[in-house]
Amino acid sequence: MSNKELDQLRDRIDEINVELLNLINERARLVQEIGRVKETQGVNRYDPVRERNMLNKIIENNEGPFEASTLTHLFKEIFKAGLELQEDDHRKALLVSRKKHPENTIVDIKGTKFGNGSQQLIFGPCAVESYEQVATVAEAVKAKGLTLLRGGAYKPRTSPYDFQGLGLEGLKILKRVADEYGLGVISEIVNPADIETAVEYIDVIQIGARNMQNFELLKAAGAAKKPVLLKRGLAATIEEFINAAEYIAAQGNEQIILCERGIRTYERATRNTLDISAVPILKQETHLPVLVDVTHSTGRRDLLLPTAKAALAIGADGVMAEVHPDPAVALSDSAQQMDLKQFDEFMEQLQASRLLHV
Numbered sequence: 033m034s035n036k037e038l039d040q041l042r043d044r045i046d047e048i049n050v051e052l053l054n055l056i057n058e059r060a061r062l063v064q065e066i067g068r069v070k071e072t073q074g075v076n077r078y079d080p081v082r083e084r085n086m087l088n089k090i091i092e093n094n095e096g097p098f099e100a101s102t103l104t105h106l107f108k109e110i111f112k113a114g115l116e117l118q119e120d121d122h123r124k125a126l127l128v129s130r131k132k133h134p135e136n137t138i139v140d141i142k143g144t145k146f147g148n149g150s151q152q153l154i155f156g157p158c159a160v161e162s163y164e165q166v167a168t169v170a171e172a173v174k175a176k177g178l179t180l181l182r183g184g185a186y187k188p189r190t191s192p193y194d195f196q197g198l199g200l201e202g203l204k205i206l207k208r209v210a211d212e213y214g215l216g217v218i219s220e221i222v223n224p225a226d227i228e229t230a231v232e233y234i235d236v237i238q239i240g241a242r243n244m245q246n247f248e249l250l251k252a253a254g255a256a257k258k259p260v261l262l263k264r265g266l267a268a269t270i271e272e273f274i275n276a277a278e279y280i281a282a283q284g285n286e287q288i289i290l291c292e293r294g295i296r297t298y299e300r301a302t303r304n305t306l307d308i309s310a311v312p313i314l315k316q317e318t319h320l321p322v323l324v325d326v327t328h329s330t331g332r333r334d335l336l337l338p339t340a341k342a343a344l345a346i347g348a349d350g351v352m353a354e355v356h357p358d359p360a361v362a363l364s365d366s367a368q369q370m371d372l373k374q375f376d377e378f379m380e381q382l383q384a385s386r387l388l389h390v
């Protein structure tokens with residue numbers, strides 16, 4: 033075969049490639065059109081009977097040299113690409129997605145901003161136990177120039193016999209202390225019926241890991257029009273986490289802060305496994321600020337500082353940790369809360385690391 037003949041054959045291949053390309057795209061446009069019709073009729077897009085009939089017809093018309101199995105494989109890929117195209121067309125961009133809203137959402141808690149590029153720190157005891165206990169921590173928080181205080185009044189505990197929190201009394205203590213020290217307050221709410229009362233006392237509604245898919249609670253928090261700190265469920269995928277946030281946003285409330293707090297894996301060296309890569313993924317996929325809770329993700333006091341540094345380095349909008357005046361006698365999470373001296377050291381070393389963007 034002369035080079036000229038080879039060139040001619042290659043030219044013909046190039047022409048066929050373009051013809052195939054145009055045919056495949058023409059097919060794709062028809063598939064999209066069918067998708068729209070099916071959408072209006074409320075019919076399922078994937079139709080295996082129709083797909084089987086199409087494959088049969090292709091095989092019947094096959095004159096070779098390809099074998100039936102090869103053609104089945106090739107056409108299945110084309111069918112699949114068409115179906116995916118229909119799904120992309122119909123998948124509603126979530127309200128919390130970057131696709132829908134490219135700019136960062138900034139959550140403002142009494143002047144402290146999350147999502148504007150600065151990094152914030154939230155501390156406080158695991159549970160509100162007394163006025164004195166909360167005030168002692170608040171004083172230390174205030175002394176460091178920080179503006180936010182966390183504390184649990186309603187404690188969803190693994191065992192029903194563990195301390196369940198002071199309830200409304202705890203919220204009142206938090207409010208009193210916050211007012212005295214000029215701090216914003218974050219506290220977990222576990223019952224949709226409590227939200228109406230709770231918003232009088234707190235600045236941020238926290239939804240805890242165990243309630244991440246408590247959809248009625250998510251809806252009630254969304255309807256409350258207060259900032260919501262949503263923790264990732266202990267066995268939730270990132271997609272489930274994002275969809276949980278969507279429940280809040282769907283009620284018209286996009287003042288949401290996401291919080292990675294560790295997930296359950298087979299690893300026993302830490303209480304949970306901090307999924308640090310979730311931070312940049314959530315930042316890419318959503319427009320919401322993302323925090324890292326270093327206390328519950330590790331369950332270990334010696335890991336609070338290194339994981340906090342990792343969180344700041346990877347671009348989290350802030351870090352959350354628990355501080356108690358006397359962790360040894362704390363009614364919950366006694367093993368991982370910092371005492372005041374450890375809190376001082378933690379802050380000094382975090383600032384010395386120069387990782388914190390303020």
Ligand SMILES: [Mn+2]
Nearest residue numbers: 158354364365
């Ligand atoms: Mn705790």
